[in-house]
Amino acid sequence: MEGLSSSSFVKYGSFFSLLVFVLAYLFRTPPDAMLHDRLDNVLSSLLRAESKVGMNNGARPKVAIGFGGCVDLIVDGVSLMNKMGLTTIDQPLHHDYIENAQQLAQSFAYFFAPGAASERFVMNKTLFSELVETSRGLPGNRWAVGGNAPVMAGRMAKEGCDVLLGGSFSPDFTEVLSQHIMVAGNVVEEPDIHLILEYPAGASWGDYTSRRANRYIVHSDDHNPYLDSMEDFAEKLQDFHPDLLVVGGLQMMDNFPFKSDEREDLLSHLADMLSSSSAQTGVHFEMASFVDEGLMKDLLNLVVPNADSLGMNEQELPNLLSLLKGSNITVLSDPNPRVATVLDQMRELYRLLNRRHDEDADAAGRRLTRLHVHTLAFQAMMVERGSRWKNTMSATAKASLTANRHVCGSPDIDPGKARLIMDDSFSISRREGSQRIALEESRPVSCWHEDGYQICVAPVLVCTEVYQTAGGGDNISAAGLVLQI
Numbered sequence: 242m243e244g245l246s247s248s249s250f251v252k253y254g255s256f257f258s259l260l261v262f263v264l265a266y267l268f269r270t271p272p273d274a275m276l277h278d279r280l281d282n283v284l285s286s287l288l289r290a291e292s293k294v295g296m297n298n299g300a301r302p303k304v305a306i307g308f309g310g311c312v313d314l315i316v317d318g319v320s321l322m323n324k325m326g327l328t329t330i331d332q333p334l335h336h337d338y339i340e341n342a343q344q345l346a347q348s349f350a351y352f353f354a355p356g357a358a359s360e361r362f363v364m365n366k367t368l369f370s371e372l373v374e375t376s377r378g379l380p381g382n383r384w385a386v387g388g389n390a391p392v393m394a395g396r397m398a399k400e401g402c403d404v405l406l407g408g409s410f411s412p413d414f415t416e417v418l419s420q421h422i423m424v425a426g427n428v429v430e431e432p433d434i435h436l437i438l439e440y441p442a443g444a445s446w447g448d449y450t451s452r453r454a455n456r457y458i459v460h461s462d463d464h465n466p467y468l469d470s471m472e473d474f475a476e477k478l479q480d481f482h483p484d485l486l487v488v489g490g491l492q493m494m495d496n497f498p499f500k501s502d503e504r505e506d507l508l509s510h511l512a513d514m515l516s517s518s519s520a521q522t523g524v525h526f527e528m529a530s531f532v533d534e535g536l537m538k539d540l541l542n543l544v545v546p547n548a549d550s551l552g553m554n555e556q557e558l559p560n561l562l563s564l565l566k567g568s569n570i571t572v573l574s575d576p577n578p579r580v581a582t583v584l585d586q587m588r589e590l591y592r593l594l595n596r597r598h599d600e601d602a603d604a605a606g607r608r609l610t611r612l613h614v615h616t617l618a619f620q621a622m623m624v625e626r627g628s629r630w631k632n633t634m635s636a637t638a639k640a641s642l643t644a645n646r647h648v649c650g651s652p653d654i655d656p657g658k659a660r661l662i663m664d665d666s667f668s669i670s671r672r673e674g675s676q677r678i679a680l681e682e683s684r685p686v687s688c689w690h691e692d693g694y695q696i697c698v699a700p701v702l703v704c705t706e707v708y709q710t711a712g713g714g715d716n717i718s719a720a721g722l723v724l725q726i
């Protein structure tokens with residue numbers, strides 16, 4: 242009897258589990274819908290986090306931003322390379338600057354396959370004109386206001402700031418800027434052109450396929466490296482009394498053929514300007530793609546010590562850190578680093594820079610109190626407790642949303658064109674036994690305190706229909722800053 246009832250129980254049991262299985266199958270949520278729900282939840286939670294705080298108690302913050310600007314000519318990178326007849330190369334190769342078409346192809350290949358952002362100076366004017374002429378003839382080419390400073394200025398004005406912009410522009414360039422932007426600098430006839438070679442993830446060129454969407458930038462700029470708006474900018478700054486002073490665009494000096502001490506003189510002037518700015522003004526320096534070691538060292542000695550805040554991407558962080566530790570610069574790093582890796586690098590950079598500051602007894606400079614790193618998959622911010630920077634959680638959410646808005650080219654985020662590529666949970670450090678934090682849909686920005694600072698990490702809703710990657714870092718950094726001043 243016992244045996245029988247238990248076997249019939251087994252029978253009914255398996256019948257029921259089969260029934261449950263069939264019902265679950267019939268009424269299941271398809272995996273796509275589940276993913277969509279998750280994206281919708283993360284999106285609405287990020288939007289809530291972004292709008293949780295207002296800006297500067299309702300008053301328009303004042304922001305001064307230097308230096309330079311250009312017009313960007315944006316083209317599909319692969320189309321341009323093909324049209325130039327550059328279809329195959331022996332091997333990808335890094336070049337500090339570009340002298341001929343073969344070097345261009347090698348350098349493009351070097352960054353295209355991993356999908357790392359990069360920017361190089363073209364020494365050869367003939368080659369550069371050929372590139373511009375060919376780009377003009379490509380279908381789908383676009384012109385846009387470019388350069389770190391004008392892009393950050395545009396974003397800040399859009400977010401409700403009054404901006405003083407340092408750059409020398411042509412009259413029609415100045416005309417398209419927001420009415421909340423006042424320009425300090427000279428008037429030039431012809432603005433410099435920067436060529437933006439965009440490519441989507443999975444694009445193929447020759448034997449190479451890009452791992453992620455990004456851009457390769459070339460220019461042959463001979464105004465911007467001289468920071469020629471600096472004098473006028475410094476003068477207007479005296480009466481402007483900004484809440485925030487932002488420095489970017491210095492990569493125009495990278496590998497530029499300056500005469501003897503020209504570069505150091507320019508950066509010393511900049512250092513004087515920064516160190517004489519009021520303690521009420523926060524100073525932010527936006528890093529960029531640098532490979533000129535001499536320039537990087539000047540930046541480390543003259544600019545970085547005068548900044549309270551730094552912004553950079555996943556390539557620029559290991560590059561700066563490596564140089565600070567006395568090693569070579571790093572030209573190419575993992576374009577999709579893990580959260581733990583980036584946070585460890587941020588902690589180290591923060592510690593090393595502040596140790597340098599503390600050890601320098603007569604240092605006139607500033608302590609680093611804010612560090613923002615933007616990557617494809619997530620945004621990470623580190624802010625000293627009790628410092629001037631407010632609303633770190635909301636600022637991280639805003640930076641994350643801006644990444645999608647910029648790359649998709651629309652202020653409204655469509656979850657159908659977005660993907661979360663950050664893992665469901667992340668370790669806060671690569672040290673063994675480190676805490677893991679789960680990504681919660683309803684509270685996607687994770688914030689916690691460590692030694693004297695707060696860290697916030699937010700996932701990015703990575704845009705899958707790329708409109709433009711160039712200028713992303715500038716829009717993202719600017720968006721993060723506006724909520725913190």
Ligand SMILES: *[C@@H]1O[C@H](CO)[C@@H](O)[C@H](O)[C@H]1NC(C)=O
Nearest residue numbers: 340341342365366367368371
């Ligand atoms: C500069 O570029 C032009 C056009 O591609 C090329 O003919 C010339 O050889 C290059 N000059 C140098 C010095 O490489």
Ligand SMILES: *[C@@H]1O[C@H](CO)[C@@H](O)[C@H](O)[C@H]1NC(C)=O
Nearest residue numbers: 335534567568569570571572
């Ligand atoms: C690294 O630095 C050493 C010594 O300064 C130099 O010889 C070497 O070429 C550098 N390597 C790279 C990849 O720049």
Ligand SMILES: *[C@@H]1O[C@H](CO)[C@@H](O)[C@H](O)[C@H]1NC(C)=O
Nearest residue numbers: 391392395396646647651716
């Ligand atoms: C990024 O900044 C530029 C320049 O201000 C602007 O034209 C562009 O629309 C911005 N991107 C987004 C998504 O707002």
